[in-house]
Amino acid sequence: MLRALIIEDETAAAANLQAILRDTAPEVEVIGVLESVAESVEYLRSRPQPDLLFMDIHLADGDSFRIFAEAEIAAPVVFTTAYDRYALEAFKVNSIDYLLKPLNSADVRRAIDKFLRLTGSESRAYGSRVKAMVAERQETFLVQVRDRIIPLHRDKIAYCYTSNEKVTACGFDGEIYPLDRTLEALQALLPETDFFRANRQFIVSRRAVKEIVVWFGSRLSLALQVPTPERIVISKARVPEFKAWLRSVRPAE
Numbered sequence: 599m600l601r602a603l604i605i606e607d608e609t610a611a612a613a614n615l616q617a618i619l620r621d622t623a624p625e626v627e628v629i630g631v632l633e634s635v636a637e638s639v640e641y642l643r644s645r646p647q648p649d650l651l652f653m654d655i656h657l658a659d660g661d662s663f664r665i666f667a668e669a670e671i672a673a674p675v676v677f678t679t680a681y682d683r684y685a686l687e688a689f690k691v692n693s694i695d696y697l698l699k700p701l702n703s704a705d706v707r708r709a710i711d712k713f714l715r716l717t718g719s720e721s722r723a724y725g726s727r728v729k730a731m732v733a734e735r736q737e738t739f740l741v742q743v744r745d746r747i748i749p750l751h752r753d754k755i756a757y758c759y760t761s762n763e764k765v766t767a768c769g770f771d772g773e774i775y776p777l778d779r780t781l782e783a784l785q786a787l788l789p790e791t792d793f794f795r796a797n798r799q800f801i802v803s804r805r806a807v808k809e810i811v812v813w814f815g816s817r818l819s820l821a822l823q824v825p826t827p828e829r830i831v832i833s834k835a836r837v838p839e840f841k842a843w844l845r846s847v848r849p850a851e
Contacts, residue, residue, distance in 0.1 A: 600710075602625045603641075603648035605665070606678070607633040607658045615652060615701055622703045623710045634659045635668075640668035650694070650713055655679040656782060663786040666728070674724035676709045678823055686719070686729075693728055722761050739819075741767070741775040750775055752792070756806035756824045758784050770806065794843050796820065800830050807844065 602619070607610040612631045619626045629648055632638045634657055642665070651673050653662050656829045665671065681697040694716075695709035716724070739750045754769045760781045777784065785795050796802050802820065809821040818837055820830040832840050 600650060600714075601629050602626050602650045603629055603640050603673075604631045605633075605651065605653045605657070605662060606631065607654065611654070611678075611699055611701070615706070617699060618703050618706045622707045624662060626710060633657070635662065638662070638665045641666045642671060643798075647672050649673060651675045653677055661782050661785060667790070671728070672722065672725040674713060674721055674759050676713075694706050739767070739775075739777065739779075743775065748775070752788060755788075755793075756803050756822055757826065757830075758793075758801040759827060761827070762812060763815045768824055768826075770823060790843075790847070794840060796830050796832050796840070798832055799828070800826070802830065804844065812842075 600623075604615060606614055606615065611631075612790060616628055616631070625701060626702040632640065632641055636659060638657075641764050651671070653665075653675050655662055655677055656679065674694045676695045676697060677693050678697045678699060678701065695705075697705050697709065713721070730833075735754055739752070741748050741750050747815060750767060750769070754771070755767045756770045758765060758767045758777065758781060762848065765777045765779060765781055765784070767777055769775065779787070781795075781798075782803060785793075788801065792804050793801050794804070802822065806822040808823050811819040811821070813819040813831055816837065818832040818840065820832065822830070
C-alpha cells in the first residue's frame, strides 16, 4: 500500500483529491490531511515519512516551501495549485508532477503511475531535489527596463511590491524594477534572514527598515529608507514574528 499525505488548506479541494484517489488509485492510502505550514511541520517532525506528498503551494499561514526549511522531508512531492502562474520549470523538473486545480482523475493517475515507475534511489533523489530547489536562494535577478536587461542583486533591493498582479522591486537608490515572478515565488528565493513578508503586498529588506510605529489595533506600521506606494502594515498576529526576525542576527557570509 502506498502511503500518501495531503497538505491542503481548502476543504473542498482536499475532499476532491481524496475522492479521486479512492476511485482511480485504490493502492493509495491517505494517512492524513494537513491544512497549514505549522501543522505540517509538527506532523513531519514527529511521524514516519509518507511515501508521497500532495502539497498545495500556498497555504493559509504561508507558502508550503517553509515546511522544507523546518522539517526533514525525504518523500517525493506532487505540487498542486489553483494558479498556473506558479508553474515554474523548477517544479516540473524537481517534483514528481505539478497539477493545476481543479484536479482531475487522469492527471492524478498520471502522477501516481510516474511515482510507481521510480526505483528506490530515484524516489529518494526526487525528495532531495525538491529540498535543494526550495533551499536555493537567488542572488541576482535579470530585469528588463525598456530595451535593456539589467542584473539586480538582491542586496540592492529595499522592498518588493505587488499590485494588480504586477510585481516590482524598489532599490535603495529609489529606482523601480519590474519583476516577472510572483511575490510568493520571490519569497521562496530571497533569504529569510534578510527579507520579511510583511503582508500580501510587501516583502521588505532588513536593511531598509528605518522606523517602526505602533499602529491601530496593536499593529505595526513600517517606514523604510525609500518611499513606498502605500503604508506597510504588519498585522497584530504577525508582530511577534516580525520583532523576532528584526532582532535576529544575520549570519556571517
